[in-house]
Amino acid sequence: MKTPQKTPLSHIRNFSIVAHIDHGKSTLADRLIQMTGALGEREMKDQILDSMDIERERGITIKAQTVRLEYTHTDGEHYVLNLIDTPGHVDFAYEVNRSLAACEGSLLVVDAAQGVEAQTLANVYHAIEVNHEIVPVLNKIDLPAAEPERVKQQIEDVIGIDASDSVEISAKSGIGVEKVLEAIVERLPAPKGDEKAPLKALLVDSWYDLYLGVVVLIRVIDGRIRKGQKIRMMQAGASYELDRVGVFTPKLVEVGELGPGEIGFFTASIKEVADTNVGDTITDDRHPTEKPLAGFRPAQPVVFCGLFPVDASDFDDLRAAMGKLRLNDASFSFEMETSAALGFGFRCGFLGLLHLEIIQERLSREFNLDLITTAPSVVYDVVLTNGETLQLHNPADLPDPVKIEEIHEPWIKATILTPDEYLGAILKLCQERRGIQTNLSYVGQRAMVEYDLPLNEVVFDFYDRLKSISKGYASFDYQIADYRAGDLVKMSILVNAEPVDALSMLVHRSQAEHRGRQMCEKLKELIPPHLFTIPVQAAIGGRVIARETVRAMRKDVTAKCYGGDATRKRKLLEKQKEGKKRMRQFGKVEIPQEAFIKALRMGDD
Amino acid sequence: MSANSAFGVYIHWPFCAAKCPYCDFNSHVHHGAFDEVSFVEAYTKEIATTAARAPDRLVQSIFFGGGTPSLMNPASVEAILDAVARHWPVADNAEITLEANPTSVEAERFRGYRAAGVNRVSLGVQSLRPEPLARLGRLHSVEDAVAAVRLAQEIFPRSSFDIIYARPEQTLGEWEEELTDALALSAGHLSLYQLTIEQGTRYFDLFHAGKLKMPSEDLSADMFEMTQDLTASYGLPAYEISNHARPGQESRHNLTYWRYGEYAGIGPGAHGRLLINGARHATAAEKMPFKWWEKVMEKGDGLEVDDLLTWDEEGDEYLVMGLRLREGIDPNRYAALSRRSLAASQIDYLKDIGFIETLPNGRLRVTDKGWPVLDAVVADLAA
Numbered sequence: 001m002k003t004p005q006k007t008p009l010s011h012i013r014n015f016s017i018v019a020h021i022d023h024g025k026s027t028l029a030d031r032l033i034q035m036t037g038a039l040g041e042r043e044m045k046d047q048i049l050d051s052m053d054i055e056r057e058r059g060i061t062i063k064a065q066t067v068r069l070e071y072t073h074t075d076g077e078h079y080v081l082n083l084i085d086t087p088g089h090v091d092f093a094y095e096v097n098r099s100l101a102a103c104e105g106s107l108l109v110v111d112a113a114q115g116v117e118a119q120t121l122a123n124v125y126h127a128i129e130v131n132h133e134i135v136p137v138l139n140k141i142d143l144p145a146a147e148p149e150r151v152k153q154q155i156e157d158v159i160g161i162d163a164s165d166s167v168e169i170s171a172k173s174g175i176g177v178e179k180v181l182e183a184i185v186e187r188l189p190a191p192k193g194d195e196k197a198p199l200k201a202l203l204v205d206s207w208y209d210l211y212l213g214v215v216v217l218i219r220v221i222d223g224r225i226r227k228g229q230k231i232r233m234m235q236a237g238a239s240y241e242l243d244r245v246g247v248f249t250p251k252l253v254e255v256g257e258l259g260p261g262e263i264g265f266f267t268a269s270i271k272e273v274a275d276t277n278v279g280d281t282i283t284d285d286r287h288p289t290e291k292p293l294a295g296f297r298p299a300q301p302v303v304f305c306g307l308f309p310v311d312a313s314d315f316d317d318l319r320a321a322m323g324k325l326r327l328n329d330a331s332f333s334f335e336m337e338t339s340a341a342l343g344f345g346f347r348c349g350f351l352g353l354l355h356l357e358i359i360q361e362r363l364s365r366e367f368n369l370d371l372i373t374t375a376p377s378v379v380y381d382v383v384l385t386n387g388e389t390l391q392l393h394n395p396a397d398l399p400d401p402v403k404i405e406e407i408h409e410p411w412i413k414a415t416i417l418t419p420d421e422y423l424g425a426i427l428k429l430c431q432e433r434r435g436i437q438t439n440l441s442y443v444g445q446r447a448m449v450e451y452d453l454p455l456n457e458v459v460f461d462f463y464d465r466l467k468s469i470s471k472g473y474a475s476f477d478y479q480i481a482d483y484r485a486g487d488l489v490k491m492s493i494l495v496n497a498e499p500v501d502a503l504s505m506l507v508h509r510s511q512a513e514h515r516g517r518q519m520c521e522k523l524k525e526l527i528p529p530h531l532f533t534i535p536v537q538a539a540i541g542g543r544v545i546a547r548e549t550v551r552a553m554r555k556d557v558t559a560k561c562y563g564g565d566a567t568r569k570r571k572l573l574e575k576q577k578e579g580k581k582r583m584r585q586f587g588k589v590e591i592p593q594e595a596f597i598k599a600l601r602m603g604d605d
Numbered sequence: 606m607s608a609n610s611a612f613g614v615y616i617h618w619p620f621c622a623a624k625c626p627y628c629d630f631n632s633h634v635h636h637g638a639f640d641e642v643s644f645v646e647a648y649t650k651e652i653a654t655t656a657a658r659a660p661d662r663l664v665q666s667i668f669f670g671g672g673t674p675s676l677m678n679p680a681s682v683e684a685i686l687d688a689v690a691r692h693w694p695v696a697d698n699a700e701i702t703l704e705a706n707p708t709s710v711e712a713e714r715f716r717g718y719r720a721a722g723v724n725r726v727s728l729g730v731q732s733l734r735p736e737p738l739a740r741l742g743r744l745h746s747v748e749d750a751v752a753a754v755r756l757a758q759e760i761f762p763r764s765s766f767d768i769i770y771a772r773p774e775q776t777l778g779e780w781e782e783e784l785t786d787a788l789a790l791s792a793g794h795l796s797l798y799q800l801t802i803e804q805g806t807r808y809f810d811l812f813h814a815g816k817l818k819m820p821s822e823d824l825s826a827d828m829f830e831m832t833q834d835l836t837a838s839y840g841l842p843a844y845e846i847s848n849h850a851r852p853g854q855e856s857r858h859n860l861t862y863w864r865y866g867e868y869a870g871i872g873p874g875a876h877g878r879l880l881i882n883g884a885r886h887a888t889a890a891e892k893m894p895f896k897w898w899e900k901v902m903e904k905g906d907g908l909e910v911d912d913l914l915t916w917d918e919e920g921d922e923y924l925v926m927g928l929r930l931r932e933g934i935d936p937n938r939y940a941a942l943s944r945r946s947l948a949a950s951q952i953d954y955l956k957d958i959g960f961i962e963t964l965p966n967g968r969l970r971v972t973d974k975g976w977p978v979l980d981a982v983v984a985d986l987a988a
Contacts, residue, residue, distance in 0.1 A: 531981055532958055554826035557979040559799040559847050564615055564862045564876045567887055567910075569925040570918060576984040588954060 007080045010190045012261040014082045014219070016099050018124050019109035020117035020475065024139040028109060028171040028180070029067070029085055033250065035177055036069040036081070066204075066217060066263055067250040073185050081184055082263040084204070096126055098278055098296055102204045102219035102263060105133040105188030107180065108155070112138040112146035112168070115154050115446065117475035118415045124159055135183050136166040142173060158443050193260025199223035199231065199282065200289040204263075206276040208327040212244070212252075214270035218282060219263050222289065226257035230285040231268075234292045235277050239285045240268035273327050301349025302410060302480055303356055303459055304393045306337055306374035306502065307363070308345030310582075310593055314369055315344050321367035322346060325359060332359055337394065341502035341584050342372055342596065347394055349379075353459060372593060374502050375600045376459040381408040381483055395506045398490045401541065407506070408483040410455040413438075415448065416466070418474035423447045425469040433457035434508060452481060456488075456506065491516055491545075494537040495527065498587045502596060512538075516546035519599065526595035529553035534589055612662035613861040614689055616648065617872030618674040619894045622706075625742040626807035627769070627800060631874030631892050632672045644894075645681045647901040648871055649688035651890075654905035655869045656692030659879045662867065664693045666700040666858035669723075675705030679717025685871075686722045700725055700763075700857045707753030707766075708745045715760045726757045727796070727856075728766040733786050734779075737772055751790065758792045763854060765794035770832070771825040772800050773817050780828050781835065788839040793854035797832055798847050799825055829977050846929045846979060863930050865923045865942075873897035873907065878922075885919055887912045916944045921987060928983050933970025951986055961986070 019025035069081040084099045100106065106127040110116055127134060136155055138148050148168055155163040167183050169176030200222040209215050218225070225231065225245060232239045246254040247264040258264045270276060279296030283289045309318050322334050333349040350356040356376060363369050380392040382399065383406040392398060392407075414435075418426055420442075430437070430451045439450035453462075458478070466474055491512050493503035503523075507515050516538025523536045527550045534550040558569070583590035621632045667689060669682065682703065689695060702725040703718055705711055715726070730750045732738045738747065745753070750766075757764040768787050770780050787795060802812045802819065811817045820828065833843060841849040845863060848856065861868055870877035874892040878885060889910040891897040897907040914922070920943025927934035940946045952969070955961040960975035960982050975982045 531955075531960055531975075531978060531985070553822075553978050553981060555822050555829065555977050556981045557799075557829075557846060557977060559801060564868050564870060564878065565889075566862065566865075566878065566922045566926055567876060567889065570922045572980075573921050573925050573983060573987055576980070577987060580984065580988055 006259055007262070009193060009261045011077060011079045012082070012191055013079060013105070013184050013188050014084070014103040014191055014261065014263060015105045015107060015184055015188055016084045016103050016127075017107045017109055018120065018127055018134075019139075020111070020114075020120045023109050023111040023114065023117075023120070024171045025085070025109050028107070028137070028139065028169070028177070029083060031171050031174060031177045032069060032081075032083065032181065033067060035174075035181065036071050065250070066248050068247040068263070069249075071181055071185070074182060079185055080262070081181070084263065096123055097130075098202075098204055100127055100130050100132065101279075101296075102202055103132065104191055105135065105184070107184070108134050108136045108159075108161075109139050110136065110151055110155060112141050112148050112151050113143050115147075115151045116158050116417070116443070118417045118448075118477040119475060121158065121415060121417075122477040122479065128161075133188050134161055135180075135187050136161065136163045137180060138166050138168045139171050141168045142170040142175060154443050154446075158448065191261030193220070194222045195224065195260050197222035198287045198289045199225055199229075199284040200293070201225060201282040202293055203233070203276060203278055203280040203282055205278060206270075206273050208273050212267045214273055214276060215265050215267055216270070216276055216282075217263070217265050218258075220258050220260050221293070222260055223284065224257055224259045225266065225282070227254075231266075231282050232285040232288060233276065233280045233282055234288070235280040235295060236275065238275065240270060243267045243269070273330055278330075301331065301333055301351060301379070302455065303350045303352055303376050303378060304347060305350075305356060305376040306339065306342065306345050306372075306394070307334075307348050307360070308339065308342035308372045308374070308502075310370035310372055312343050317367065318346070318363070318369055318371070321363050321369060322348075324367075325362060329359075331355070339374075339396075339502050341500050341586065341591075342374070343584075345372075349393070353463060372596050373600060374596075375505055377506065378410050378455045378459060380410075380488070380506060382406075383408065392506075395490055395504050396501045398506065401490075406485050407488045409486045409488060411481045411484050412453050412455050412458065412478040413481045414451045414453050414458070414476065414478040416451070416474055416476050417443075417446055417448050418470050420445055420447055422470040422474055423449070426466065426474060429462070429465055429469060433462060434510070453478070454484075454486065454508070455480070457508075457511075489540045492539050493519055493523070494535075494539055495523065495586050495591065496534045496589045497537075498589070500586060500591075503599065509540075512540055513545050520546045520548040522599050523595065524548040524550055526598055527589070527591055530589060532588075611665045611857070611861045611864070611866040612693075613666040613668065613858045613866070613868040614652075614664055614693075615858075615868055615870050615872075615875055615877070616667065616669045616674070616685055617672065617870070617875040617890075618669060618677055619672040619873045619892075620676055621671065621673045622676065623742065623744060626811075627741060627803070629803035629806050630672070633894055635894070641678055641681055644898060645684050647898045647907075648685050651871050651901050651906050652685070652688045652692055652869075654901075655871065655877075655879075659867075659869060659881060660693075662693055664689060664695040664699055666702070666861060667695075668701075668858040669703040671704055673706050673711075673729075674703050675711040675714060675718075679714055679721050682718055682723065683721035702727055702856065702858055704729065705753070705757070706743075706745065707750040709749055709752070712749075712753045712756050715756055719760050724761060725763040725765070725856075726761050727794075728753055728757060728764065730754065730766040730787075731769045732772070733768070733783050733790075737775070740773070741769065754790055754792075763794065764792050765796060765850075765856065766791070767796040767798065769798050769800050771820050771828050773819055775820065775828075777824065777827055777831060781831060784832060784835055788836065788841065791841065793841070793851040794856065795836070795841055795849045796847055797836070797849060799829065826977050833973065833976070842931070843976075844931045846976060860930075863926045865919075865926050865938075885914045887914050887918075916942065919943060920945070924983055924987055928971050928979060928986075931970065933964065933968040935967070936969050937967075947986060948988070951988060955982060955985060 017025045065085045067083050071079045071081050073079055084102055108124055152163040152166055167179045201218040201220045204219055205217040206214055227242055227245045230241050244254050244267045245257055281292035309315050326332055331351050334346040337345050337347040377395055382390040382392050382404055384403050385405045433453055434457055435451040435453045437451055441448050466476055487509045488506050489509050491505055491507050492499045520536045520538050529551055533552045536548045537544045538546040583592050619631055619633050620635055624634055701723050703723045704727045707728045707730055731741050731743055733747055735747050754766055802809050836849045840851055843849050844855050867880055868878055873890055873894045875890050877888040888908055890907040891900050891909045900907040920939055923939055923942050962972050963969055971979055971982055
């Protein structure tokens with residue numbers, strides 16, 4: 001263990017990096033770690049802070065990570081720089097907020113060729129809201145397409161901060177990175193805090209480590225925290241004796257104690273991540289602080305879908321896998337669900353579509369599970385005629401329409417930045433999705449358009465459509481705004497006159513016919529011919545709004561029989577029987593599971 | 606003796622003069638010299654070994670299939686038949702069939718086969734139209750075929766020939782005319798097969814390269830229906846999904862398969878079903894002719910597979926074979942074989958939609974409506 005070495009507040013800087021995907025946040029973090037000698041060459045690998053495979057592959061950060069950098073400034077003084085890496089995506093906005101709350105300043109990294117993106121905006125506004133000092137950093141300055149002057153102008157126009165003394169760098173080739181370290185020391189404020197006051201620390205994050213148990217990431221505000229100390233989590237009302245106190249360099253290093261302004265971790269005998277509330281105030285059990293910190297609102301799931309194992313016997317494995325993921329991700333929720341179509345599974349809540357995709361991918365990749373995902377839906381507020389309000393997570397649970405007064409749906413404020421040439425198509429898309437335009441402005445060659453949109457139109461396939469109509473150039477970000485009443489109806493899908501619960505959905509009346517037709521057409525292709533014709537219908541209440549027919553099979557017979565080779569015919573029959581096991585039975589109709597997967601696939605117009 | 610206690614012997618002769626592009630049977634073209642006498646020795650040896658395992662059966666049918674058995678020297682046929690008769694009792698009226706190609710060369714051997722004891726031939730005519738014959742890779746002409754059929758009818762008490770339909774680019778009208786010619790030529794038994802694309806054949810490659818335009822599902826269904834109607838009106842109704850006969854002219858040997866009786870398989874790649882000590886053995890011999898020969902010479906038989914079937918497997922085999930027959934299956938025999946009954950709910954459902962029916966004698970059969978989709982019906986019934 002290192003001997004506790006007190007760093008004066010004036011020599012500490014806590015900062016995070018705000019950037020759009022691919023603008024070089026992780027590469028810059030890697031360079032900073034490398035230049036301050038936190039890791040030897042041998043230990044360096046790309047994107048050190050993104051420890052999950054998915055993070056590294058997709059170039060995104062999901063969990064906040066922290067690293068303590070030891071830096072000797074040009075003035076000869078020794079500084080401790082704490083970097084908290086934040087997720088960039090809107091789905092993880094709550095993680096961004098708590099990370100930002102633990103720092104005094106931010107580096108705003110913008111690609112010098114691409115300029116400001118929608119996501120950059122959302123995150124930089126969060127930083128401004130918590131009074132961060134912001135240092136703009138123009139990355140990829142060595143690219144031929146780099147236009148630093150134009151991008152600086154854009155930062156000033158769009159974000160409204162002074163960009164004249166932006167640091168120009170190339171994180172990849174190391175150009176200007178030294179200047180970033182200097183700017184952190186010179187331009188970001190030192191933390192404030194009182195070493196003599198009772199302990200007050202912010203619980204920034206926590207996760208489960210196989211060897212250490214629950215690891216709690218903290219930012220000390222006042223007082224000191226040390227190994228062996230008995231602390232109290234004020235909101236949770238639980239007390240623990242600390243086993244370890246330390247920092248990440250990014251390797252885990254025990255230091256024994258931490259003082260004001262410092263960022264580090266502790267472990268205690270905490271069983272589950274769920275026992276720790278992000279934003280909670282940690283204080284000394286015997287000499288508590290008087291006033292806890294403001295804390296955060298817990299993240300609310302906004303997108304729901306059903307996850308079902310393809311093979312029913314994987315149900316227990318799925319439950320165990322979800323439990324494990326939830327250990328590290330309190331924002332992911334799940335409860336058991338039964339579907340006539342898909343058997344036993346779970347209704348799961350996510351922070352957004354990316355979150356959904358990541359969980360789904362981790363379940364299949366890390367736990368080797370074959371899953372069926374039902375169409376994502378949002379949380380509706382259903383106001384009943386008796387005055388009660390019901391939160392509806394699953395369209396299949398919608399009460400009898402006569403008992404419903406009104407249905408409210410979540411709306412978002414969406415910001416889209418796009419090259420001018422795609423603007424027309426994007427406006428059309430937003431209009432089709434019931435969007436209300438609230439702002440349209442130009443930033444150089446790029447248009448910035450703001451829309452209010454119903455979230456249920458976005459979860460369907462908005463993202464994919466946006467990407468395809470803008471050839472990937474448009475960037476998109478959103479915030480949940482409010483709930484508004486909408487003319488929403490439950491559309492049921494009937495196969496051979498039997499409703500298929502997994503396919504029912506809540507849609508706006510104006511979209512129902514289109515969506516119903518789409519679904520019926522898809523199913524017509526996906527349901528194999530049976531011995532009889534099968535009507536496939538979309539209906540609202542008792543009214544059929546779309547219909548297709550799966551033709552009856554006319555010919556299915558092996559004409560030639562090879563002598564006495566009954567084995568071959570039996571094997572064929574066994575194969576057929578095996579195939580039937582992968583079908584779901586609806587009355588007398590067998591629907592292959594692939595059909596559900598395909599029919600429910602998002603954004604597959 | 607009940608129908609299913611019949612015993613047949615299948616003899617597989619694996620050689621062909623040329624491989625047909627649609628055929629996935631165990632057939633081989635041998636090049637260069639070949640010692641037929643020593644090859645036949647292996648047959649007699651395998652017959653002896655098999656008879657020792659399954660003795661005391663009364664042979665009611667013998668069937669030479671292939672490959673092309675009509676490439677055999679009549680003396681070879683005689684030697685094999687003698688071997689069968691040495692090891693098993695053979696019924697006086699046993700049906701002894703030989704598959705033959707209708708080339709003029711082969712037709713010359715017909716009298717020899719008859720003298721050896723063959724009393725029924727099945728000719729691989731395949732088409733009565735010149736252009737399709739060439740496309741199917743057949744070595745005979747339409748004239749050869751007609752002449753061979755007539756000659757066979759003269760020499761053998763019973764005969765049959767095969768036609769393949771639902772061929773690439775064939776129309777319903779063309780098939781109707783060709784089938785009419787075939788019916789006029791037939792002496793009482795016809796096998797009418799729809800062309801299927803099998804893996805490992807030249808047609809399979811052509812088909813997947815998009816070079817073979819197969820009839821649509823609708824057209825092949827129409828052809829099937831027309832075939833049923835036309836053959837019935839000529840007095841040759843289907844007694845099996847692809848086999849038509851004037852009553853009494855059915856192939857007794859093939860009925861043994863379909864009725865899930867007992868049969869021995871002799872020769873390369875031949876399959877057998879033998880009841881030994883109350884257990885049903887599924888046997889299959891080594892496919893490669895000369896490997897089979899070595900094996901037989903070494904250990905007495907060429908068996909590659911000798912599996913004991915489970916109750917479920919016996920039930921499945923009885924269903925897939927038996928439901929091909931117009932007479933259907935006996936649900937009690939199914940229950941005896943598989944130790945379980947067919948699901949009543951599945952039977953009711955299939956009856957409701959008109960795909961199966963129960964006959965007054967209690968047998969269960971597929972209806973006219975169900976026949977064209979037999980595989981799906983069987984799968985539903987077995988589910």
